[in-house]
Amino acid sequence: MSKTEAPFQTNSSDLTAEKDQFYRHMQRAGLKRTAQRDLIVDVFLRTEDHLSSEDLYHLVKAQDPTIGQTTIYRTLKLLTEAGLASEVRLGDGRTRYEPNNKFPHHDHMICTGCGRTVEFFSAEIKRLLDGIAAEHEYEPKQHSLRIFGVCADCRRERNERAEIESSVETHVHLDYARAAK
Ligand SMILES: [Zn+2]
Ligand SMILES: [Zn+2]
Numbered sequence: 001m002s003k004t005e006a007p008f009q010t011n012s013s014d015l016t017a018e019k020d021q022f023y024r025h026m027q028r029a030g031l032k033r034t035a036q037r038d039l040i041v042d043v044f045l046r047t048e049d050h051l052s053s054e055d056l057y058h059l060v061k062a063q064d065p066t067i068g069q070t071t072i073y074r075t076l077k078l079l080t081e082a083g084l085a086s087e088v089r090l091g092d093g094r095t096r097y098e099p100n101n102k103f104p105h106h107d108h109m110i111c112t113g114c115g116r117t118v119e120f121f122s123a124e125i126k127r128l129l130d131g132i133a134a135e136h137e138y139e140p141k142q143h144s145l146r147i148f149g150v151c152a153d154c155r156r157e158r159n160e161r162a163e164i165e166s167s168v169e170t171h172v173h174l175d176y177a178r179a180a181k
Contacts, residue, residue: 015045018084018101025082036067040075050088050096050117090117091148107145113154 022041023033043060044051051059057072076097079085085097090110107125109118125145133140150158 015042015101018045018099022079022082022084025078029078029081031078036064036071037075039064040067040072041079044076044079044085044097045099045101047099048102050090050098052094052096056097089144089146090115091146105142107147109147109149111151111154112148113150113158116151116153118151 019041026033026037040056040060043063044056047056047059049055053069053073053076056076057067057069060067060072076085079099080087080097084100086100088096088098088108090096090108091112092115105126106119106121109120111117129143130140
C-alpha cells in the first residue's frame with residue numbers, strides 16, 4: 001500500500017449515490033448484485049489510499065475470507081467503467097485505483113526514495129492545460145500529471161548520511177597524514 005498525504009476529505013458518511021451508480025452500471029452489463037461485490041465496493045469507496053488489486057484483496061479478505069482475487073479484480077474494472085474509480089500509476093509498475101468520490105481531479109507527486117505520494121490540485125495547471133488543449137482544438141477529457149522527486153524527509157536523511165560519510169573520510173585522511181609522519 002502506498003503512503004499518501006491526502007488534503008481531500010472523503011465523503012464517507014453516505015455512499016448511496018455512488019452505490020446506485022455502480023449497480024446501475026452492473027444492471028446495464030447484465031450482472032447480478034452480490035453480497036461479495038457489495039463488500040468490495042464498500043471497502044474500496046471508503047479508502048483513503050491508492051490501492052492495487054492485491055491491496056484491496058487483503059483488506060476485503062479480512063472481512064470475508066471466501067472472496068477470490070479474480071472477483072476483486074473484476075469489481076475494480078467495473079468500478080472504473082462505472083466512473084467511480086480511476087487507475088493511477090505511481091511509478092512502481094503496479095496499477096493502483098482510487099475512488100473518484102474523493103476529489104474530482106488531482107495530480108500526484110511521488111518520492112523516488114520512500115514511495116510516499118502527495119496529492120495536489122492546482123486550478124492554475126488545469127487552466128494551463130485547458131488552454132493548451134484549446135489551442136490544438138482538443139476537448140480535454142482527462143489528464144494525468146506525475147512529479148517524481150525526493151521528499152523533504154529523504155533529502156534530510158540523505159544529507160545526514162553524507163555528513164557522517166564526509167566526517168569519516170576526514171578522520172581517515174587525518175590518520176593517513178599522521179601515519180605518513
Ligand atoms: Zn521520501
Ligand atoms: Zn490520488
